[in-house]
Amino acid sequence: MFAALANPHRFMAFSRWMGPTLAAIAVTLIGVGLVLVTGAPPERWQGTAVRILYLHVPSAITAEVAYMALGAASVVSFVFRHALADAAAKTVAPLGAGFTLLALVTGSLWGETSWGTWWQWDARMTSVLILFLLFVGYIGLRASIDDETRAGRAAAILAMVGLLDLLVIKYSVSPPSWLPPLYRQLTGGELVWWNSLHQGESIFSGEMAPAFLIPLSFMIFGFLATFGALWVTRIRAEVWSRRAQALAVQAAGA
């Protein structure tokens, strides 16, 4: 499927209906999600502050998916010098920055009302701030180099190196399950990991009650569909922009 879409003509035909379809799915999921959020109960300890969960978690997941997309598009663009992959990487960065900013702002509001602090330099928060700076750095690096091809290649290197931050984010609240026993076996001691105010994994651990999980799922898929619709539309805009620039050069030379 991805190989077929690598052809810009096929991509433009596919994205003509895919963008509006994803937008319709996003509006439906977020609409239903918001209705369910208003009916969701307060959490036992946090009370109604838990309502920020339905924005913070979807924003954070979408931001990480956006960086995975940036990393994958950068690898394809760097290795195969593929123009559409370069357009995909260029257009995903502003969206990723937007969703990461939302994760930081909603997290800060949630932190103040539940922990009593807007910010802590702990591993999870700092690594997500680095993710935001990676997106902004990618945009800035591309904008600072006039030659589009060189700009794309330099920014792709930054994006590929930045993929390491996704691992830091993932393991910032708890180590991989196999690591503590291995460490104990090798050293005889207990593994010391980062201390974090941020809670550990709760969605896939089965600890979350359906009353919270169902609205949260609608919001997560709604945010992901929004991201998909915007990304597809931005890639189309970038293809048109490059076509317009090529035509303008042709017209100037004629």
Add this chain to the structure above:
Amino acid sequence: MFADKHAPYYITAYVVTFLVMGWMTVDTWLRARRWRRRAEQLEKEKKP
């Protein structure tokens, strides 16, 4: 419904989220429209 002590925090979170998502949507739509029109105009001018 919105009169509890946490309301200023979660209302701010919802307002900021929908403003940022709204801005990203409008910016994307305007960008796509501008470049599609520009490309179509140049295509037309190219044809004899």
